[in-house]
Amino acid sequence: MLRFVHRWPGLLAALLLSLLALSGATLSVFPAAERLAAPQAVSGQSVADLASRIQAAYPGVEQIRRAPSGQITAYWFDNGQPGAAVIDPATGQAAGSADPNQTLRWLTNLHRSLFLGDGGRLTMAAGAAMMLVLCLSGALLVVRRTGGWRRWFAHLRGPLAGRLHVEIARIALPALLLSSLTALWMTASTFGLLPEGDSTPAFPTEVSGQIDAPLRDMPLLAETPVSELRDLSFPYAGDTTDVFSLTTAQGSGYIDQGTGATLAWADLSGWQRAYETIYMLHTGQGAAGLGLLLGLMALGVPTMAVTGVILWLAGRRGRPRIRHNVAPGRADTVILVGSESGTTWGFAATLQAALSAQGHSIHVAPMSSFLPDRYARAQRLLILAATYGEGAAPASAKGFLDRLKRLPARPGVALAVLGFGDRSFPAFCGFAGQLAETARARGWQELIPYDTVDRQSSQDFARWGRALGTALGLELELAHVPVIPASLPLSLISRRDYGAEVQAPTAILRFALPPRSLWCRLSGRGFGRFAPGDLLGVLPEGSEVARFYSLASGCRDGFVEIAVKKHPGGLCSAQLMALQPGDSVRAFIRRNPDFRPGPGKAPLILIGAGTGVAPLAGFLRGNTRHRPACLIFGLRHPDSDFLYREEFATWQQDGRLTRLLPAVSRGTAPAYVQDLVRREGPELARLIRDGARVLVCGGREMASGVTTALAEVLAPFGTTPTDLKAEGRYVEDVY
Structure with missing residues (x-):
């Protein structure tokens, strides 16, 4: 459900949200540019001083405005002709044109209403609402994928589009959430859905009838710094009943033009202050740095839109369509799938179809969406779980094991776990095995014993299906035809x-x-x-x-x-x-993204034997930045199976390979890679203390021997290969 809520608003509104984001990001530049270009007031300058300077230069001045950027604009009449200019506060003279920026006006109308008036405003408000939904659902999906709020910035793996989508979201979500909330507030205010909170005092009915009091003698103007000025309107020339109207960051009021006395004053209401804060947060007016930051974060929206579409298309291609997949609250059987490459979903589809044909109502979902409170009618949970790397959870099962550990067993709900893997790898079905043990320890009823499927074996799957059918009192034949990967x-x-x-x-x-x-x-x-x-x-x-x-x-x-x-x-x-x-x-x-040299300049310790040297040679080929790299390579005889011998010599000469240590197992002094690890222990320990990353590739026996030897080398220094693995500095590709 959460993915559905996130996916469809994003797909349906991708173009609109991209337009909103790009126009908003462009608009964020203008406040900063205006701030840099606008002449700023003299430190401590009062409104009275500023107004006096402008009045001296332009006797017919009618209004002075100060923008949040600090730009001051004056408007006047001279011999019946209107005039306006950006003012230098130090002189009161014109410092630039006051003509509106047509590009800014065009972009603002596009961003606010698509040039469609109120209908366009409502459309853009709908876009902001969709952005809010995407932010909230996206945050929950990130938490689900990383395994909790505390792991918000945990390392990601998977296709580039998926990692880029989440990486941008993890950084930009707070800014996008703020932008969407403030946009909705401003739209609601525009359409009168929020209280205006207008605190402007009533126009005074009693004035002195005098005129031409010096501006510097008016206490309110003299006490108000220019930095707080919003607007000062002068009385109409010759009209003894008119007054000065002043608006500041604190409130608004009226001043007698003859005596300089303050006739009325009202502080801004709470709603007005809230609106001004919201306006500042959304537009960057008055906070140019924040505006630029929000604009920069908004640029992630088009990228997330593109990567989101790519992920959706990839998901449709990589996962079979589950027909008649009932809602979780109506299902008597819930099938949860943990898959890294997508092949396990094919088995889930076969199982769902077979059980549906027997009259069961089935809900199939990724393990990461495990929410037992939604399974009101469920009598059983069937978990089909692959394993990633050395017993880790696959991509679609992030966080499942932690949630299972926190949950008590559900009475009346039986559980069965089926692991998928390859017996040639050391951690065969390691994650699925952990699930089965955890469920048993938490008291979940076991529907049938834990079992495994080796190398997508249809026979293994059918055997498990017959055992499941016996437990359910059914004749269950699972005739699965593996989907051959696109090649x-x-x-x-x-x-x-x-x-x-x-x-x-x-x-x-x-x-x-x-x-x-x-x-x-x-x-x-x-x-x-x-x-x-x-x-x-x-x-x-x-x-x-x-x-x-x-x-x-x-x-x-x-x-x-x-x-x-x-x-x-x-x-x-x-x-x-x-x-x-x-x-x-x-x-x-x-993809195998965890088996990488990683970024940075930290030294590399590469250990491999036989054909396991192939990816290590690839790392060295790409080591054009000349990170220190030590290679320990196990072979039988240097004249027979010294793979990449010529390349290694070249790479040593050009600095891509620092040290080459061949371990020859047949000859006058037989040695294996673990022997060289012990012999070179002090140097390897020094490199590891300098932050080296260890990469091991080859047979499991070799890898086990390397781990044991390295543990002996590191013991005097109070660390272990396990510690390095936890830090992501010791990775293996073992077969």
């Missing part, structure tokens, strides 16, 4: 072979970068945007399940490169190793 053909342009002498055939395969449309580049879809450390999903012939290889190149390199080792009985590796230049395979990109 493109990659043509091999070169290969370098290694490892034959040590019975470990390995190759560095370089493919041509496929054509990329403008949409792919903007949205980051397909091969539009990728970096070393991302994953290349290869679809081998005769299989619907992709195999993943870490990329040694980024889109800026102009090619797609991986390192492949042939595994006995390996379907995909055998097909890749058989490729010759000109041959092609079908593949796609999967």
Whole structure:
């Protein structure tokens, strides 16, 4: 529901809100420009002094106005001809033209009413109301995604469009919320929906009948500093019944033109002060710096509109349509989905369709929208959860585990957890396992035992479905057909072979970068945007399940490169190793944003073995800013499987690689990477104390040995690899 409330106002009003934001941002520049250009009053100058100087220069002066920027404008009649000018307060003389800025007037009318009068004002007010809804719903969605208000600025992952959308929102939301609220207040005031609170005193009926008292002898004018002046109107020439009318930041009143006595005075009412504050906050008039800041924040709206549309389109493409998805309050079964790449949603759609066909009412939603109070009729919760990285929650399950830990079990509601993952990774279904253990500890009734699905196996899913059907008293057959990811053909342009002498055939395969449309580049879809450390999903012939290889190149390199080792009985590796230049395979990109060198100039410690060196080589290729980089590379024999040997030599010469430490496991002095970690312990510890980031890629046994060795190295310094992981300075890509 929350996503619905956020999505549709944003999509429907994207153009209107962008127009509001862009025109508002442009208008925010004018108060600052006027402030800089306007001659400012002399320190401590009074209204009496200012008015006397202007009257001396322009005897027929009728009115003096001071704008919030400090600009002073005088209006007069001279021989029956009207005149006006911006005034220099120090001299009382004209300092510039008082003609209105036509560009400012045009933009103001566009921003306020689209040149459509009251109807346009109401339209823009509706836009401000939609902005308010988007701000409030967006704030709640950010909290849901990051896992709480205290984690408002937590690290994000995922496609660039999604991260950019949230990053801008996290910074701009307070300003946009303020702008939308003040716009609605001003519109309500314009249409008389709020009290005016007019405190202007009644015009005096008794005056002295005298004229021409010196302005400097009028106490109210002499006591009022120019900085508080809003408006001073002079009495009509020769009219003994007329008076001076003064408006300041404190109130308004009338002054006898003959005696200088104050005839009436009234302070501003609370409503007037509130309106002036709201006007200042919205327009920046009187607070040019704040106006520029709000204008700058408003520039994020068009970007969020574009990224929002991209996310919506990507979501429609990446997630199957759930037909007959009932409202959460009417469902007897709630299916919650935690997915990183979107494949788990396909299984959820299959499950929903099968249960619906058996007469159940089903509600399917992302785990991040978990709100048990809305599930009034629910008898069971079915959780389908993938795992990201080393046991972390996937993108659509942020915050779920924390909420589950805080909630008591719901009587009468049974729960079943099904994990999705790949057994070749160390943290296989780690997040789903945590969910099952937490639910059990919190006392939730277990509908069926926790189970897993390996590599999107339809057979594993069907087996779990039969167990679920038995628990529900149904004949439940889940015939899931995995959705093959959208892929493109990659043509091999070169290969370098290694490892034959040590019975470990390995190759560095370089493919041509496929054509990329403008949409792919903007949205980051397909091969539009990728970096070393991302994953290349290869679809081998005769299989619907992709195999993943870490990329040694980024889109800026102009090619797609991986390192492949042939595994006995390996379907995909055998097909890749058989490729010759000109041959092609079908593949796609999967982001892996947590496995990155990260920004900044902190040193890099790169540790890998075998084909795990591929993404590390990609990081070094892109290290054009020459961050200190130490590479520990495990291989069998330097004359057989020293991958990227020539590149490493070149990168050492040009400063992209500081130290190269090969660990050769076959030879006169066999050594593994963990042995070099221990040997180089003092230097590695020094780099880590200097803020180094450690990146490890390779087999799980190697990674485990590196963690153990590094723990020994760091123990004397009171830190551990676990501490570094918590700080985001120790990351692994392990298989």
